[in-house]
Amino acid sequence: MEEINNIEVTPCTESDYLKPFRVHYNQNGTKKSWDFMRTHDSVSVLIFNTSSHCFVLVKQFRPAVYMCEWERKKTQPPQSAEKTEEGASEAAATAPESQEGQSAPEGESSSEWPPATAGVTYELCAGLVDKPNLSLEEIARQEVLEECGYDVPASKLKRITSYRSGVGVTGAKQTMFYAEVSDDNCVSAGGGEPREGELIEVVKVPLHEAMTFAYDERIPKTMGVIFSFIWFHNNMSPKYKISTNV
Numbered sequence: 001m002e003e004i005n006n007i008e009v010t011p012c013t014e015s016d017y018l019k020p021f022r023v024h025y026n027q028n029g030t031k032k033s034w035d036f037m038r039t040h041d042s043v044s045v046l047i048f049n050t051s052s053h054c055f056v057l058v059k060q061f062r063p064a065v066y067m068c069e070w071e072r073k074k075t076q077p078p079q080s081a082e083k084t085e086e087g088a089s090e091a092a093a094t095a096p097e098s099q100e101g102q103s104a105p106e107g108e109s110s111s112e113w114p115p116a117t118a119g120v121t122y123e124l125c126a127g128l129v130d131k132p133n134l135s136l137e138e139i140a141r142q143e144v145l146e147e148c149g150y151d152v153p154a155s156k157l158k159r160i161t162s163y164r165s166g167v168g169v170t171g172a173k174q175t176m177f178y179a180e181v182s183d184d185n186c187v188s189a190g191g192g193e194p195r196e197g198e199l200i201e202v203v204k205v206p207l208h209e210a211m212t213f214a215y216d217e218r219i220p221k222t223m224g225v226i227f228s229f230i231w232f233h234n235n236m237s238p239k240y241k242i243s244t245n246v
Contacts, residue, residue: 004061004116017128037166041173043140044126046160046228047148048236051183054204055232056148057122057225060192061199065220066119073114096203096213122203122221124176124228140177148202149190150181160231176228178236 012018019038026032047056127143129136137154144150162175192200205213213219214229 004066004119007113009067035169037170039166039170039172040128040130041175042126042128042165043136043143043175043177044124044224044228045140045144045157045177045179046124046232047144047150047179047181048207048232049181049183049204052204053207055207055210055229056125056150056181057203057205058125058147058190058192059120059122059201059203061116061119062121063119065121066114066116069114069118096205120220122219122225124222124224126174126224136175137177140175140179144179144181145187145190147190147192147200149188150179150185151187152179152181152185156180160228174224176224178228178232 017039020035021038022033022035024031024033048054049056125143125147127139127147129139131139134142135154137157137159140157141152141154144152156179158178160176160178162173164171165174166172190200190202210229211233214221214226
């Protein structure tokens with residue numbers, strides 16, 4: 001996963017996922033304009049394995065995260081850049097699974113690019129709402145099966161809440177669900193859909209380490225992971241009389 005090379009950045013003139021626009025409007029008598037991106041809404045799923053008392057997350061390389069780290073490194077003094085690389089190494093050692101194997105693009109020295117681990121994030125199982133004939137629950141069920149390998153009936157998904165993400169740029173809505181699974185529900189290794197370019201690792205976070213994981217800034221993760229772990233602690237831990245190590 002972390003062997004990234006032959007990087008080339010080009011203008012995006014056409015995309016099935018992103019469409020940039022500029023809106024002009026008047027607000028309280030003042031003329032304004034704003035650039036925004038039209039994207040799909042999405043679903044995410046907090047998965048809890050009741051057999052092993054662990055959360056099931058996904059780990060994957062995110063080019064946008066990697067390029068943001070690259071841009072940030074370019075503006076840092078050499079000493080700060082070195083510390084950034086050290087921080088990435090610490091995160092790899094702290095995360096549930098080791099992150100090994102990284103390479104710079106061909107023709108570029110490794111000092112000019114951050115390590116590939118800089119683009120790897122831990123996330124909830126998630127997917128785009130791009131199938132109009134399916135309900136949100138059915139889309140979420142498909143994502144759990146494809147990414148994590150668990151076959152869960154759509155009726156067993158509990159809706160947690162919905163919220164807007166990236167409100168300064170996209171404003172797309174994400175709906176979050178909760179799913180309890182057991183080892184009996186595991187029908188495959190997961191890993192995503194290769195035909196869609198997905199390369200996903202399934203990661204298990206023990207329940208007693210969840211809150212430490214959530215607040216460890218050395219581990220790159222989405223806000224959905226942090227929020228969902230807090231939700232579980234407030235709503236599900238009392239039910240099971242189990243500790244999330246807060």
